[in-house]
Amino acid sequence: MRSLPEHVQQDFLSDPRFRISIDNYVAGQGWTLWMATPGPPGNGSRCVVLRLKLTYCSEQFANYVIAHEFAHAFLRNGPWGDISDVEEAADALAATWGFVRPADP
Numbered sequence: 209m210r211s212l213p214e215h216v217q218q219d220f221l222s223d224p225r226f227r228i229s230i231d232n233y234v235a236g237q238g239w240t241l242w243m244a245t246p247g248p249p250g251n252g253s254r255c256v257v258l259r260l261k262l263t264y265c266s267e268q269f270a271n272y273v274i275a276h277e278f279a280h281a282f283l284r285n286g287p288w289g290d291i292s293d294v295e296e297a298a299d300a301l302a303a304t305w306g307f308v309r310p311a312d313p
């Protein structure tokens with residue numbers, strides 16, 4: 209998180225809706241996640257849920273995924289500039305933070 213621009217860190221740290229969670233998936237049982245219900249655009253949960261399987265990816269790919277998810281949270285799952293596709297927007301913003309999607313996970 210320290211790799212993110214200061215204004216992004218401050219945005220997250222000043223919003224009580226922002227949090228980071230590690231999923232608790234158990235094979236055959238599923239997983240649980242407690243989070244605020246979605247609200248009006250821009251007011252929903254900003255919870256970033258990270259999967260344990262990231263520990264099996266390359267560090268570069270894991271950092272990219274985490275930055276991509278942070279970008280979604282920063283953009284409140286919305287577009288970025290002229291990029292209306294939320295996945296492309298998150299990728300583009302993460303890339304400006306120095307986390308480009310690697311070719312191989």
Ligand SMILES: [Zn+2]
Binds near residue numbers: 276280294295298
């Ligand atoms: Zn995404």
